[in-house]
Amino acid sequence: MIVCKFGGTSVASAEQIQKVANIVKSNPARKIVAVSAPGKRSGDDIKVTDLLINLAMAALKNEEIEEELQIVVNRFMAIADGLELDHTICDVIAEDLHERVQGDKSNEEMFIDSIKAAGEDNNAKLIAAYFNSIGMPARYVSPKDGLVVNDLPERTYALPEAYANLAPLRSTKEIIVFPGFFGYTKAGILRTFDRGGSDITGSILAAAVEAELYENFTDVDCVFSANPKVVNDPVEIKEITYREMRELSYAGFSVFHDEALMPVYKIGVPVNIKNTNNPSAPGTRIVPRRSVTGRPVTGISADSGFSTLYVSKYLMNREVGFGRKLLQILEDENISYEHTPSGLDDISVIMRSNQITLENEERILSRVKNELNADDVQMRHGFSMIVIVGEGMRNNTGLAARAATAISKTGANIEMINQGSSEVSLVFGVLQEYENQILQALYEEFFAHARV
Ligand code: ASP
DSSP: OEEEEEOGGGGSSHHHHHHHHHHHHTOTTEEEEEEOOOOOSSTTOOOHHHHHHHHHHHHHTTOOOHHHHHHHHHHHHHHHHHTTOOTHHHHHHHHHHHHHHTSOOSSHHHHHHHHHTHHHHHHHHHHHHHHHHTTOOEEEOOGGGTOBBOOTTSOOOBOHHHHHHHGGGGGOSSEEEEEOSEEEOTTOOEEEOSTTTHHHHHHHHHHHTTOSEEEEEESSSSEESSOTTTSSSOOEESEEEHHHHHHTOSTTOTTSOGGGHHHHHHHTOOEEEEETTSTTSOOEEEESOOOOOSOSOOEEEEEEEEEEEEEEOTTGGGSTTHHHHHHHHHHHTTOOOSBOOBOSSEEEEEEEGGGOOHHHHHHHHHHHHHHSOOSEEEEEEEEEEEEEEOGGGTTOTTHHHHHHHHHHTTTOOOOEEEEOTTSSEEEEEEEGGGHHHHHHHHHIIIIITOOO
8 A cells, every 4th residue: 555645736726636636546556645735836826824824813813814714715716616626615615714713712823723724624625525526436534533643832743542543544445535734632632743744644644554655746856965956956866764864854855844754764664755747757765774885975965044052161071960951951941952062071062043042042151151160151153054964974984084175175164073873974063154165065075076
């Protein structure tokens, strides 16, 4: 059995949904189909999810919402017309939206979630109706029937019982159309995953039914070895391991939601990223293991917007509990961190700058200075992290030297180096303004010259 997921652009219009039907029909193993809400039809279009967020915000402010609601209904109506479905489905959708906006507003986050999820939920109903109308027996299944998630305020994730609940879908006769992006708590409260979270739903379904393959249909032919917006015509990645994909989860690799790796990883279901507009292209396969031949480096990614908390204290290495106390201060501020390179007497904690405000920065600096008696404490902003990833990097002598030389030629200073303990990744912290230049230089070094 194959579980496939179709992203926003793949289900944005009647024409796109027809392509989806053809893809599903062409392989009888494609029995479970997770769908996104209709996404952008062109560059300047608005995703239905964003329209729904606008609608939820207007409802919370007690503004007139009829116009905003109608814009959403019209998007579904255009799709239904294009698919020659009768308008009953649009009436069902309009009624559903009215019901949602009249829902309980006492918890704003929960209210917004319930409206945000209407894009996926109604699209799944519409697509199931369309499949049936063209003679493909299909059934809409709601996440209410088993996709149990945790409670607020944590990030949303599926509870272990969700997998057992959804496992019986494996024996389905019809095609199941399942809305992506949300689940329900044990108390029946709807909660959405992160933006782009329909990938996560597809992955949960694939793991639950122990699918042979999870196909993730999007609008690009494959994952590239570097961000094509920065590097000209980068090499396509045909096969990559879960671990490599995870390490590359910075900019340029967002085709597949990084949280979506976990469910399939646990069971070992391979993922195939494919293009709805070019389904015969082989795409990129994400697999548990692969044989390493050729290049040691699989991909290079980069992201800006990092800050560094630098702390030094003489004899830090002998002070039991120093690291815990430092990280506790960040935990108290609800800050997560990405890397912690350290020396004998100093440590840097690297985190996303969007978690730092003027107030919490001041509090952190003074607590570290006073509670940990640090000799020097500094918070610096404006860094980028550049990550080189490859299973073949392990046991490859001289790779770090090649990378450092390539970076030095751009004139940038390397502010931080961190080699993941698994030796499949090497991270460089640099000043943000050098990011693109470095990405290009590293790509030249490890890919363009085909020197392996
Ligand atoms: N519709 C949601 C979003 O725009 C989820 C998804 O498409 O995966 O983020």
